[in-house]
Amino acid sequence: MQLMKKAGMAALLSAALVVGAVPSHAGHTNPVDQQTNPQAENFTDVHIAPRKLDVPFVRDAGVTNPQIFRGVTNGLTPDALTQVIGQPVKKDRRSWDYQFKFAMTNSQNFLVCQYKVKFDREDRVASAIWRRQQCAALAN
DSSP: OOHHHHHHHHHHHHHHHHHHSSOOOTTTOOOTTTTTTOOOOOOOOOOOOOGGOOOTTTTOOBOOOOGGGGGTTTTHHHHHHHHOOOSSEEEEEEEEEEEEEOTTSSSSSEEEEEEEEEEEESOEEEEEEESSHHHHHHHH
């Protein structure tokens, strides 16, 4: 029994060392294309500790009706934006980051999408950017 505990601890330690050896930017990609993100706005990756990887998976947002994004227009105040699409997952001075989940057409699967809203100096919506083209296509 004691030998099994030691072997298990050694395996965990080895895994931690391998994970720690991978640079934090490894695997980080920020898709940039002229349609959805022409200014190459940065989107942060979603990070979570393995203990929280339970069903439903962490990147599981509530299913969103894509038509709500028709209400996002330039000039909206932050309060009006919140009324249209809800609270962001992250707020900066001039941008808000959102995460939504769309049901995929003719499928039982979902697509988790990231959306960024940028504000102008008068705290009005100046632009909105999808991280991926597939998300923009579903919302349009």
